[in-house]
Amino acid sequence: MATKGSNSIHRSSSRPLLDLSKAEIQGNVEEKYPTILLPNQSDDLSHLALDIGGSLIKLVYFSRHEGQSTNDKRMKILKDKLGILNGNRRSYPILGGRLHFVKFETNKINECLEFIYSKKLHCGGWESHHSDSTNDQNAVIKCIHFVTKATGGGAYKFADLFKERLGISLDKEDEMDCLVAGANFLLKAIRHEAYTHMEGQKEFIQIDPNDLFPYLLVNIGSGVSMIKVDGDGKFERVSGTNVGGGTYWGLGRLLTNWFVKINSSFDELLELSQKGDNRTTDMLVGDIYGTDYPKIGLSASTIASSFGKATLENKELEEYRPEDISLSLLRMISYNIGQISYLNALRFGLKRIFFGGFFIRGHAYTMDAISFAVHFWSKGTAQAMFLRHEGFLGALGAFMSYEKHGLDDLMVHQFVERFPMGAPYTGGKIHGPPLRNLNEKASLENMCTEITAPVPMTPPGTTGLGGFEVPLSKGSTLRSDASALNVGVLHLIPTLEVFPLLVDPKMYEPNTVDLSDHSELEYWLTILSEHLPDLVDKAVASEGGTDDSKRRGDAFARAFSAHLARLMEEPAAYGKLGLANLLEMREECLREFQFVDAYRSIKQRENEASLAVLHDLLMELDSLDEETRLLTLIEGVLAANIFDWGSRACVDLYHKGTIIEIYRMSRNKMQRPWRVDDFDAFKERMLGSGDKKPLPHRRALLFVDNSGADIVLGMLPLARELLRRGTEVVLVGNSLPALNDVTAMELPDIVAEAAKHCDILRRAAESGGLLVDAMTNTLDGSKEKLPSVPLMVVENGCGSPCIDFRQVSSELAAAAKDADLIILEGMGRSLHTNLYAQFKCDALKLAMVKNQRLAEKLVQGNIYDCVCKYEPAY
Ligand SMILES: Nc1ncnc2c1ncn2[C@@H]1O[C@H](COP(=O)(O)OP(=O)(O)O)[C@@H](O)[C@H]1O
Ligand SMILES: CC(C)(COP(=O)(O)O)[C@@H](O)C(=O)NCCC(=O)O
Ligand SMILES: [Mn+2]
Incomplete structure (x- = not known):
């Protein structure tokens, strides 16, 4: 919609502006939908890159996060207090958003074009701007003249088609450049991108970005490229083989097409292999020797000659089982590639070999076969590694070649990988009328496979001694639906930072419970399920x-x-799995089904009930001497942590009384020593001993947990004590709801309510910008403003009951710079995660253990035991 006298077009407010100055119609102005060129629009609008290969089209596209308004008054005051500089700290226009990965078969290129069109990626993700209006003033824009980076042979072959159908010009990037750029980016920026796969066991490898080069990159697409990579943009294609993924697919089809339909998919062929027995097709050492050949380390079941059995028998093709043919072929090609790869690694003295390309397809047996070959020929000195984004290296590399994205500069902490958890991914089996939004998603995703790499359900142990035996995966099917995701959508959140007070971010592991222990995994999955x-x-x-x-x-x-x-x-379906991921996944899944805040009303009810008794509690506290008060405050935090709607045992308790009754009961049961009890050390740091009065902490970060009593009767009174002692307090709340946790958004209102009962809180909240607009009546009626240390609120960047300190909001990172005390509260933040985390400042970890198994495991105790762990700065 053009506004009068201007040439601006309609745009949604959350999206960046199009620069329409000097816009001109390109080509014939008589055309119905002439293309309009926007010469001044910077190309950071490009949200799409393509890798059009011989077999598959890979598409990487970027969607921006909705813009967030950070301009409110509170934020301004907070930024002043925390010393957050205004303006963009980056020199390029990187914005938050998501990187999506999609693939199509090259011979179904129309589906790809339709997908691009439906997502409006040919217009940089904007709405289609053409209108039906015949009004000349409304420039009819079919599409903005759009240039998209593309690599792979199809970038040349299909250039005209893209131009004609979508008005997109393909800007060609060299395929090898792209493969290397994509691989380097993934290996440096994505945590646990690489993994080994041996005998059915997957193990994620954390690569040190400073110790990545040199390595051999083997990309197994239709054909195979072997590239020696020495650095960013420094590489040489040292070898390759024409026996690759296309060979398996093509030859497999030819040899089995009397059995399977002509247009059989790659997956169907791969699935056949899972039921195959290669002894009927391959000539084995045993077929020649009648036994093992131990002198050169070959067992009777080792393949001596792929398909060699056919020479010994007079059988027609139809007499061989297609399953057996598929398996023989898969092994032949995988071994061959593994062997050539190792020889090339040997040739250049390379220790690491990474395999990419869609031939791998996250298929356990294929990876096992390649790993076996590398292991066998290297006599165990070399190991094959695989990349989770296997086939997307080229497309990612092409995407990164947009200079203005500045993606190459991004760091691992700025990416959060999320796995779409919605209905379409479980086969779309929703009963009743279709769901809003999700329905749209389903129809789009059905056309393609967003984030592929389906995972076979092959049980471990597919390999036997001395060679590969028959796969054990009889009857299993490949996950060909989109629920088979092996890589998620990469959420790019440039504002995420590593928490600056971690002693050693490289060694930091948030999870305390190891879910690679099968019984542990089973227990927690059952808990979540129940x-x-x-x-x-x-x-x-x-x-x-x-x-x-x-x-x-x-x-x-x-x-x-x-x-x-x-x-x-x-367990490794979505990358390395920890309890924190599992709990976060649940929240993500709720959000995908548009449940914004499941515990909304419970939180509200408990806040109100607790605020009603806050005044009495504060009076009681004020009547105590300093030492007893500190103890009572800590007891209060631990007692109030019982209000946890994520714990089965606690939820059962809530039927037994009112919030206040349960809170009282919990406080009455507090008995020292707690299961972990460092209170005396904490007290000494706070109050000193003898005549020695220690300096108060400068700034404390309080990582708050649950709503209701937990925040109102537990953490706020503790915050008040710190404020009273001259310590600035920053309440750190979740960015998004998770269970009944209090969010950063909710905190200012709660503080405002609490401040009605307390001058200390009120003055501090005013000073911290929390009460800017609130009507504040002083309790004693006087209006004078006494100076106070500020009470502030920041968000942590998470939407989970746990916290991963490798990825926190920039707000929190800024607040941490002056902090010399952090208090982590609750089971999620201080037990499930961070119990063993070490910080550069004093740290107090407070939680009630609300799960029997966890109590036994972590503190050799029982449910409802308490943890008060104090660790002075490391
Ligand atoms: N759904 C699929 N359709 C076709 N081929 C697939 C599929 N999944 C995996 N493959 C394998 O991946 C190969 C293509 O890998 P890819 O890395 O995309 O290479 P290219 O760029 O040459 O298309 C195919 O030859 C086939 O072996
Ligand atoms: C999700 C939680 C970590 C939240 O605890 P919090 O951080 O609120 O103390 C916890 O409720 C939990 O681990 N629940 C599952 C275990 C159970 O139901 O016993
Ligand atoms: Mn909680």
């Missing part, structure tokens, strides 16, 4: 219990159960 009906009830109620919310609740339960089942079967 909790599901209750969670769904709460979620549906939070949306008013409407029919729509019931349907979404049902779909959520199905989707999440399916993910749990998948993880049970394949």
Whole structure:
């Protein structure tokens, strides 16, 4: 829609502006939809890159995060206090968003064009701007003249098609350049991108970005390229082979097409191999020797000659089982590539070999075969590694060649990988009428496979001694639907930072519970599964219990159960799995089904009930001497941490009394020594001993946990004590809801309410910019403003009951710079994660253990035991 006298076009407010100055129609102005060129629009609009290969088209596209308004008054005051500089600290226009990965078969290029069109990626992700209006003033824009980076042979072959159908000009990038750029980026920027796969076991490898080069990159696409990589942009294609993925697919089709339909998919062929027995087709050492050949280390079952058995028998092609043919072929090609790769690594003295390309397809048996070959020929000195974004290296590299994205400069902490958890990914089996939004997603995703790399359900141990035996995966099917994701959408959040007070970010591991222990995994998956009906009830109620919310609740339960089942079967399906990921996944899944805040009303109810008794509590505290008060405050935090709607045991308790009754009961049961009890050390740091009065802390970061009593009767009184002692306090809340945790958004209102009962809180909140607009009546009626240290609120960057200190909001990172005390509260933040984390400042970890198994495991204690762990600055 053109506004009068200007040539601006309609745009949605959350999106950056198009620079339309000097816009001109390109080509014939008589055309119905002439292309309009925007010479002054910087090319950071480009959201799409393509790798058009012989078999598959890979597409990487970027969608921006919705813009967030950070201009409110509170933020301004906060920024002043925390010394956050205004303006962009980066010199290039990188914005938050998501990187999506999609692939199509090259011979179905129309589907790809339709996808690009439907997502409006040919217009840089903007709405289509053409209107039906015949009004000349409304410049009819079919599409902005758009240049897209593309690599692979198809960038040449299909250039005209893209131009004609979508008005896109393909800007060609060299394929090898792109492969290397993509691989380097992934290996440096994505945590646990690489993994080994041996005998069915997957193990993620953390690569040190400073110790990455040199390595051999083997890209197994239709054909195979072997590239020696010495640095960014420094590489040489040292070898390759024409026996690659295209060979397997093509030859496999030819040899089995009497059996399977002509247009059989790659997956169908691969699936056949899982039921194959290669002894019927391959000539084995045993066929020649009648036994093993131990002198050169060959067992009777080792393949002596792929397909050699056919020479010994007079059988027609149709007499061989297609399953056996597929397996023989897969092994022949995988071994061959593994062997050539190792020889090239040997030739150049390279220790690491990374395999990419879609031939691998996250297929356990293929990886095992390649790994076996590398291991066998190197006599165990070399190991094959695989990349999770296997086939997307070229497309990613092309995407990164847009200089203005500045992607190459991004760091691992700025990416969060999320796995779409919604209905379409569980096969779209939703009962009842389709769901809003999700429905749209389903229809789009059905056309393509967003983030592919399906995972076979092959049980471990597919290999035998001395060679590969028959795969054990009889009857299993490949996950060909999009739920088979092996890589998630990469969320690019440039504002995320490593928490600056971590002693050693490289060694930091947030999770305390190791889910690679199968019984541990089983336990926690069961806990989450059992909790599901209750969670769904709460979620549906939070949306008013409407029919729509019931349907979404049902779909959520199905989707999440399916993910749990998948993880049970394949714990590494979504990358390295920790308890924190599992709990976060649940929240993400809720959000995908549009449950914004499942515990909304419970939180509100508990806040109100607790605020009603806050005044009495503060009076009681003020009547105590300093030492008793500090102890009572810590006891209060631990006692109030019982309000945790994520714990089965606690939820059962809540039926037994009112919030206040339970809070009192919990406080009465507090008995020192706690299971972990460093209170005396903490007290000494706070109050000193004898005549020695220590300096108060300068700034404390309080990582708050639950709503209601936990924040109101536990953490706020503790904050007040710190403020009273002259310590600045920053309340650190979640950016997004998770269970009944209090969010950063909710904190200012809670503080404002609490401040009505307390001058210390009020003055500090005013000073910290929390009460800017609130009506503040002083308790004693006087209006004079006494100076006070500020009480502030920042968000942590998370939407989970746990916290990963490798990725926190820039706000929190800035607040941390002056902090000399951090207090982590709750089971999620200080037990499930961070119990063993070391900080450069004093740290107090406070939690009630609300799970029997965890109590036994972590503190050799029992449910409802308390942890008060104090660690002076490391
Ligand atoms: N769904 C699929 N359709 C076709 N080929 C697939 C599929 N999944 C995996 N492959 C394998 O991946 C190969 C293509 O890998 P890719 O890395 O995309 O190379 P290219 O760029 O040459 O297309 C195919 O030859 C085939 O072996
Ligand atoms: C999700 C939680 C970590 C939240 O605890 P919090 O951080 O609020 O103390 C916890 O409720 C939990 O681990 N629940 C699952 C275990 C159970 O139901 O026993
Ligand atoms: Mn919590």
